[in-house]
Amino acid sequence: MYINKELKSLEKKGFIKTNLDPKTLKNFRKFKSKIKKHCSTMLKNKSFSFENFHKIPIEDIKLNNLRLSLIKSFSADNNLNETVYFSLKKLIDACVGPDIIVQKSCNLVIQRPNDINRSPFHKDAPANSNYEIVIWLPLVDCVGTMSMYMFDVENHERAKIFLRKQNSEKEIDKFCKKYGKLLNYKFGEVLIFWTNNYHYIPVNREKKTRWSLNLRFKNLFTPYGTKNLLDYYQILKTSPLTKLLNSIEKV
Numbered sequence: 001m002y003i004n005k006e007l008k009s010l011e012k013k014g015f016i017k018t019n020l021d022p023k024t025l026k027n028f029r030k031f032k033s034k035i036k037k038h039c040s041t042m043l044k045n046k047s048f049s050f051e052n053f054h055k056i057p058i059e060d061i062k063l064n065n066l067r068l069s070l071i072k073s074f075s076a077d078n079n080l081n082e083t084v085y086f087s088l089k090k091l092i093d094a095c096v097g098p099d100i101i102v103q104k105s106c107n108l109v110i111q112r113p114n115d116i117n118r119s120p121f122h123k124d125a126p127a128n129s130n131y132e133i134v135i136w137l138p139l140v141d142c143v144g145t146m147s148m149y150m151f152d153v154e155n156h157e158r159a160k161i162f163l164r165k166q167n168s169e170k171e172i173d174k175f176c177k178k179y180g181k182l183l184n185y186k187f188g189e190v191l192i193f194w195t196n197n198y199h200y201i202p203v204n205r206e207k208k209t210r211w212s213l214n215l216r217f218k219n220l221f222t223p224y225g226t227k228n229l230l231d232y233y234q235i236l237k238t239s240p241l242t243k244l245l246n247s248i249e250k251v
Contacts, residue, residue, distance in 0.1 A: 003090050010095070013152035015193035017183055020137075024087040025188050031080065032139055032187075038073060042066055050140050051208040054112035067108055074106045081106065084135055084215050085236060091192065092217050095133050098239035099220040104232060111146070111210040116203055121163060121172050124195040131222035136191040139211035142184065146210040149180030150191070151198040159198040176200045195225075 010016045020028065032050075040048040043066070045056060058066075074080050081102045085092060092100065111118060124134065140146075151159050162175055176182075180200060185191065193199065195216070204210055218224075220235060220242070227233070238246075 003094070006091060007094055010091075010192065010194075013154075014156075014197040015150045015152065015191060017185065017189060017191055018088070018091065020087040020188050020190060021089075024083060027079075027083045028087075028137075028188070031083070034073075035070060035139070038070060039066065042069065050211050053110065053209040053211075060117075063110065067110055070108050071105055074108070081215065081234075081236065084137070085217070088135065088190070088192070092133070092135075095192075096131070096217055096219045096222075098237070099242050100236045100238075101218055101220050101229065101233040102236045103216040104234050106213050106215045109210070109212050109214070111201070111204045111212075113204050113207060113209065118201045118203070121159075121176070121198065121200040123198045125225060127226050128195045128216065129218050129223055129225045129227075130196055132195045132216050132218035132225075134191075134193050134195060135215045135217065136193070137213045137215075138185045138187060138189070139213065140208065141186045142210055142212070143206065144182070144184070145202045145205040146208065147182055147185060149176040149182050149200040149202065150193060151180050151200075153197070155179045156196070156198065163198075172200065173202065176202070 006016050006018055036048060036050065039053075040046060043056060043058070048056075081104075084106070085100070085102065125132070136148075138146075158179060159175075167175070182202075183191075217236075218233075220229075220238065
């Protein structure tokens with residue numbers, strides 16, 4: 001019954017806040033520990049803390065190298081994509097169907113307090129497929145401006161018209177506060193949203209660093225955006241019918 005309510009909410013708004021499966025949440029805790037160890041080693045800082053990362057003096061170039069190194073380690077860990085999938089299996093299956101592909105590399109975003117470098121107010125489609133969902137997983141508790149503004153389907157046209165204008169940062173902040181939803185997320189809670197939903201990441205005005213992952217899922221046979229199967233995605237699972245068709249083609 002609970003998943004039906006979530007699906008109805010997703011269908012109406014284009015995004016939902018939900019929880020990771022408790023049975024697999026422990027795998028993310030282990031994964032988080034791996035990231036912490038990796039960072040501690042690279043930065044030569046035994047007392048490394050995600051939330052207090054901004055207190056470590058590090059240049060932007062070195063920060064990006066750290067981020068890319070972590071993403072590379074994610075790619076080597078083939079279990080990560082599957083762990084995300086199985087944590088939200090019922091919802092993902094209901095949204096994209098039985099033949100599922102997943103983004104090859106799970107993306108990592110690190111946003112220190114008062115860092116103005118971030119993605120603009122945007123939506124992921126049509127560069128990404130309109131038949132795709134995004135899973136956003138915070139690695140730390142994200143409250144206030146550590147989170148991001150989501151725009152529901154009802155405000156889609158309003159956001160579209162607004163972005164046609166040349167808007168200042170102050171005007172964008174004001175617009176998002178009025179029409180967007182800024183929800184708090186604890187570690188273990190996730191945001192699932194449609195690629196056609198507008199979203200905006202404010203400047204982190206809190207006293208902690210935000211760490212978050214994002215990963216995309218879509219159906220193997222639905223239309224693609226500018227990112228193709230071979231370069232950007234990998235097949236996660238296929239239906240019995242697709243397996244039958246593949247077996248015939250190999251004969």
